[in-house]
Amino acid sequence: MRVLGLCSYPVSAAATRFRMEQFVEPLRARGIELDIRPFLTEEQFRAFYKKGGVLGKAFGLAGSVLRRLGQLATARRYDVLLVQREAAMFGPAIFEWLFQKLGRMPLVLDLDDATYVRYVSPTYGRLGSFLKFFGKTDNLIRRASVVICGNRFIAEYVEKLGARTVVIPTVVDTDKFHPVEKHNDPPVIGWIGTHSTYPFLESIFPVLERLATKHRFKLRIVGSGVNNVKIDGVEVENLDWNLDREIDDFASLDVGLYPITSTSRFGENWVQGKSGFKAIQYLAVGVPFVMSPVGVCAEIGEDGKTHFNAVAEDEWETAISRLLLDPTLREAMGKAGREHSLSAFSVLHQGNRLAETLAGCIR
Numbered sequence: 001m002r003v004l005g006l007c008s009y010p011v012s013a014a015a016t017r018f019r020m021e022q023f024v025e026p027l028r029a030r031g032i033e034l035d036i037r038p039f040l041t042e043e044q045f046r047a048f049y050k051k052g053g054v055l056g057k058a059f060g061l062a063g064s065v066l067r068r069l070g071q072l073a074t075a076r077r078y079d080v081l082l083v084q085r086e087a088a089m090f091g092p093a094i095f096e097w098l099f100q101k102l103g104r105m106p107l108v109l110d111l112d113d114a115t116y117v118r119y120v121s122p123t124y125g126r127l128g129s130f131l132k133f134f135g136k137t138d139n140l141i142r143r144a145s146v147v148i149c150g151n152r153f154i155a156e157y158v159e160k161l162g163a164r165t166v167v168i169p170t171v172v173d174t175d176k177f178h179p180v181e182k183h184n185d186p187p188v189i190g191w192i193g194t195h196s197t198y199p200f201l202e203s204i205f206p207v208l209e210r211l212a213t214k215h216r217f218k219l220r221i222v223g224s225g226v227n228n229v230k231i232d233g234v235e236v237e238n239l240d241w242n243l244d245r246e247i248d249d250f251a252s253l254d255v256g257l258y259p260i261t262s263t264s265r266f267g268e269n270w271v272q273g274k275s276g277f278k279a280i281q282y283l284a285v286g287v288p289f290v291m292s293p294v295g296v297c298a299e300i301g302e303d304g305k306t307h308f309n310a311v312a313e314d315e316w317e318t319a320i321s322r323l324l325l326d327p328t329l330r331e332a333m334g335k336a337g338r339e340h341s342l343s344a345f346s347v348l349h350q351g352n353r354l355a356e357t358l359a360g361c362i363r
Helices: 014-019 021-028 042-048 054-077 094-103 125-132 135-143 152-160 198-202 205-212 243-251 268-272 277-284 295-299 313-325 327-344 347-360
Strands: 002-007 033-038 080-084 107-111 146-149 165-167 188-192 218-222 235-239 255-258 289-291
Touching: 002 054, 002 094, 014 021, 014 080, 021 033, 021 347, 042 054, 054 094, 080 094, 094 135, 107 135, 146 152, 146 347, 152 165, 152 295, 188 243, 205 313, 243 277, 255 277, 255 313, 268 295, 277 289, 277 327, 289 313, 313 327
Parallel strands: 002 033, 002 080, 080 107, 107 146, 146 165, 188 218, 188 255, 218 235, 255 289
Antiparallel strands: none
């Protein structure tokens, strides 16, 4: 069985890497060949969300369109079309329609985010929002034989449109994401994310300022997209995101942070669609963390055992303080989180579900 996997981003993007690429070998072991075809190249992806270079980006996108069109000639070689979110990050669902019609194959749509919710692009503003064609996701949902959903909130939305769903959370390979021995002095609090989610971290800066008056710690920020991060009284290590360092960055932390809040840019429905992936990564490397219990995040792990949930600023401050003051608590929570990860979020289990879903489309 051959599956054509279309996605917007290359494997350095988390969605492609963890929703598609890490399942290539597990699927092959089950007789399913997954051929991943990103819209953007690695070079384009690195430049796409940086300011400037508009003309170069436009030429690059034109090349991506031509490359997609050329791939249509191979459509008949495949049995199933798997689309991770969308075949291109702009425009209507033309490519998906062409591949499906020319290949005469069922469409399986993978949604790990609430891409059906409108938002204003933090990089391209309202122009980016206009080019996104937000109605595209609803169109694809209605045309799909089945929609793979990252959590039950996305599934509930999809089912209202009459589509069949399978919930497969975003997981990591726990052989690669695993705990390491740490000797950080002072303890390291950390956040790893993207430029689009960095405002969530900014929302708890006042908490970190107050904590710095009482405790010694270092704040490690990875992937903010901001050159200089200053928080009064806080020692900040601000790093660019790096694929080769990703696992080490997670495992090196003593305490993880995962704040999520609704904003004028990202409304409640968008936030509820988040997969809780950062929590799953913290669990896998055995790092205790403090998290906003929003959407599916309220259902990941066990509050008070694998992590702490926090809503108000005083709850954030209390939870982080407890973890900073008690290395034994950090160790116990980290161990419990790792055990939970192994039992609930394994690549083996989710790979089996993905294989069954794909094979079920052509029976």
